[in-house]
Amino acid sequence: MKKVKTIKVDIDKCNGCRACEMICSAFHATPKYSSNNPEKSKIRVLFDPIKDIYVPVYAGGYTEAECNGWDIYTIDGKEYDECAFCRASCPSRDLFTDPDSGLPLQCDMCLDDPPQDEPLCVKWCHADALTYEEREEEGEEAKKKPDEMEVGLQSLVKNHGAKKVMESLAKLKQEKD
Amino acid sequence: MRYAETGYNLEIDLTRKNIEKVATDPRDTELYLGGLGTSAKVLWDRVTPEIKPFSEENLLIFSAGLLCGTPAVGCNRTIVSTISPQTELMAYSMMGGFFAPELKYAGYDKVIIRGKSKKLVYLWIHNDKVEIRDASHLKGKGTVETAELIKKEINDPKAHVAAIGLAGENKVYYASVEQGRSSASRGGIGAVMGDKGLKAIVVRGKKDINIARPGEYIELCDEVLNYIKFREENPIQGVPPILAGLGSPQEMKIHDEKWHTENFTWGNARERRKDFWTEEVAAKWSESMDKVQTRLLSCYNCPMQCGASINVPGISTYMMKCYSKLTYTMAAFSDLDFGFKIVQRATEYGVDGFTTPQVMAFALELYEAGILTDKDMPGMPSDSEGRFYWLLDKIVNREGIGDILANGTYWAAKKIGNGAQAYAHNNIKKHEQLPLKLGMLHPLYFVMYCTGEKMNITQIEGNFPQSPFATQEDKEAFVKDWFQVPDDKFKQYLLDWEMRGEKSIPNYPTPQMTSEIVDWQERMHYIDDSLGMCAGLSSFPLKPPYHMHNYPKFISAATGMDMDEDKLTQAARRNRTLIRAFNIRRGMSRKDEKPPEDHWRKRFPELEKELLDTYYAFRGWNEDGVPTKEYLHELDMDYVSQDLEQRGLLK
Structure with a gap:
């Protein structure tokens, strides 16, 4: 079983205050809380007040490809563009792109140091439009990411074969001793 | 690096089409904080008393507060200031919404506008790129409509638009600036914007706002957020629901309107309906609210x-802020269904929700009295609601009688003559007040009404309860966790305050206590208006999350300046005194400092004189209400006393 972390979004409850954007950008500033800028937030509220549309969306991964054509969804008589629900940082819009570096932004559930009980956008959402949920799902626990040394060694193994690398390491050790 | 503020103002000259980005002096932040304070300093320095509201030299300043754009909860107000066409004194009006933080993220604390454009234009501020753009295609468009059209034109749905409607374009003396769910409505700021040929200011920002001591600051913000939750779960006991919670107030959320409908007057600030709020009305009004609020x-x-999104079938969507839901309804002796409908049109036109209905009710009284006749009102419908729509259209277009009414009740009555002045009965300093008519003189409100530099009491009342609690138990329960008081003596004042007898209004609180309480109430307002904090979380409700004890910490942690309660008090008094001096320089004097004659049935001329004398002396003003040389020196404002002396206003 693996643990899946999700932010549940109830768009009917959103009051459009954008506190989520503010606190996200402040938490992820370096040093922490030293600045804030909603444009750098990993959650954005897409809004169109006259159509009564308020959709908090948190950033997924980066994608190089643009979509071919967009769908229109009609929910409760309101028309939403497919992009309204899309979490990708992509070339067809400037959403989830850091305005200074141009790099894509991605939500990390605030699993930073120090670890938070729940993502801060959830904590600051007084209207409960955002709720945090951890659930168990079938499947493997996600593998721990390899560290820098392992990444380097893996590429040596790939290029020269494991046997050669081991031999070289043994030789190096011998010389050092 | 500057913290909390950006350190830059935008200077726009609409005559010459010149745009400059100007660095500000950090010493001004220490003295005047920001927002209203630093705007008042700019107005003092650059708008001399000869300058008329509609002069090219008059400035129109849109300012973010010092803490706008930082994580401080509820700190989002834009302070708009200029010379009011109605009072010819300083007008300052605040709006919430999103404009001020967005301006800070674009890299500016203020937009200072001078001159006039011959053609209608709008200003598009996009980080370092600032453009004056043609707006001739937006002429006559509604405020909501204008915002939608501009956002499409610039292809940025995240931009925030502050716009005037037809009322501003036609220089109606009570035209507002509308911005989404908020507006800066009082004092005719929209008329000055229209006179400058400026249809809208549009802003979008993508830069950082920095905090000097982040760890400390976020902890303070967390405390505020937690206290708001606590207050939501623990409403104040022994007061009506509308006073029990926080907010500006939350008029859209709260359905119980017994307090407003029975205590405020209907029509042209005339009739109090003490048994209005029946179960039947409550049910019908709740239904009206639920039907249109999305x-x-x-x-x-x-x-x-x-605020709330309002969708009345058949008319376009708009967003309502707190109190306008009742002002038209009550002025027209109608119901909420009418209120929600007419506010849509009024919002598109861009007019003040307090003054406008009162002007219309005033016109209808003049008509009933035969002072205005069918000749003045050709084609006016016979029903009250139809008449309100008819009058609104005439005023905003300045057509016929509307042209006269568009200047407000004071100027209209003067022009109409023939006894009309008696009907313009609810003004202070030429400005329409809340429709309140009460019995016994209230010393606190007497002083606040007389001396308030904002010229009206909307959101001037504050942290000290409006009336005493009925029982000693209630009083004790209230003061038990009343940590917001700047000094414990205020608890005793409240504990001793009685409904009847020796220690009741008008004689208690005594003139000295009244001065102290008023000083506290207005201090909070001047701090809020400089920081950009919504009064609804600070100076307006009982037991707010922001107060004299945590504000200095907020300012220190955000800006890195050393701030304590004494220094903050001094800064608030400095701002209060500067605006007073500005208005004195424009001709305001003690003779103007009086509430409407009929505001209270029971008046006490001697006590009223004592109240004013005591407050003036407490404030450091002479008996004419002019700040003394010594007091100005104490506030580092010798430049003000020199100017007042030169003009012969201070001896």
């Missing part, structure tokens, strides 16, 4: 829900 709305970074 969503409760908040301003930037605020958990309160003071």
